[in-house]
Amino acid sequence: MQEPSSELHLRPVERRRAYQEVVAQIQQEILAGRLRSGDRLPGERQLSEMLGVSRSSVREALRVLETLDIVRARTGTGPESGSIIVGEAGGTMGGVLLMHAALDHFSLEDVVNVRVALEGQAVRAAAQLRDDEQLASLEKLVHRMESGDLGPEEFLELDSSFHVVIAQASGNRLTGYVMQSLRQLIEHWLGQLLLPHPGWPELRTALASEHREVFEAIRDGDGERGAEILTEHIRKAYERVKR
Structure with a gap:
């Protein structure tokens, strides 16, 4: 087996911020087919508990996903509120x-x-x-x-x-x-x-x-x-x- 080149420019892996990990996990759920177009994400509190991060990290992650046209946030309370996986490409x-x-x-x-x-x-x-x-x-x-x-x-x-x-x-x-x-x-x-x-x-x-x-x-x-x-x-x- 050939040894890897000593000229590889590799760096120690940096620890990601909490919201980045939330974004990555939601994206992975989509790629795995466990989240589909039209599915509603759990609420902020539930996501916070499931992922072991603060609610502010969840909110920041959702803002990133909304910017990427992956989710759409619905304000208010009740069954129609929360974030939904977007089914159409945005702008x-x-x-x-x-x-x-x-x-x-x-x-x-x-x-x-x-x-x-x-x-x-x-x-x-x-x-x-x-x-x-x-x-x-x-x-x-x-x-x-x-x-x-x-x-x-x-x-x-x-x-x-x-x-x-x-x-x-x-x-x-x-x-x-x-x-x-x-x-x-x-x-x-x-x-x-x-x-x-x-x-x-x-x-x-x-x-x-x-x-x-x-x-x-x-x-x-x-x-x-x-x-x-x-x-x-x-x-x-x-x-x-x-x-």
């Missing part, structure tokens, strides 16, 4: 991505390439898997984008929702979550384009037309055409930001 990752982008941990081009790869595949899948409800949602969003009185801020919200619905229509829940997480970042960067744009009416018309073409390709089951249009739409949008 925490979106905020994290936005901060990392602000710190130049990745570039605008990185985001463009991820969107092209992710959404191109999503459009192809959505064209095959979409249902009537999703088609109706996409058409309604496009119709609102085509409204002549629409301002840049409202248009940007509709734009984000349109792309998220496509991701959700792909049938891949992770794709939907990633697009939802990218939403804050996309709105931040495209906001730099739309809000001060002097030729807004003409730009709105062009963007709405591009979205309608994508919708019609999905409606007609033509995923390749939809992906081609969407790829061009995404790249053109970010080229406008860079000008």
Whole structure:
């Protein structure tokens, strides 16, 4: 048996603070399948007794888990109060991505390439898997984008929702979550384009037309055409930001 390298940079293991241990144990219960979406955690007092820590440590752990979108706290008393394991991904990752982008941990081009790869595949899948409800949602969003009185801020919200619905229509829940997480970042960067744009009416018309073409390709089951249009739409949008 080969001896481990003497150059390993190992350090003595540091003792974790009590709230970190509480967080770790709850996460482990989720990973083991003993806690599932919708399950209610024991109350603060009971958790404190079960884990042998103070109630303040339990509260701090629950705040961390809530920040991570793992639990949702319900205030008050009675059977409806307490913390519940969250069943849907929240917006925490979106905020994290936005901060990392602000710190130049990745570039605008990185985001463009991820969107092209992710959404191109999503459009192809959505064209095959979409249902009537999703088609109706996409058409309604496009119709609102085509409204002549629409301002840049409202248009940007509709734009984000349109792309998220496509991701959700792909049938891949992770794709939907990633697009939802990218939403804050996309709105931040495209906001730099739309809000001060002097030729807004003409730009709105062009963007709405591009979205309608994508919708019609999905409606007609033509995923390749939809992906081609969407790829061009995404790249053109970010080229406008860079000008």
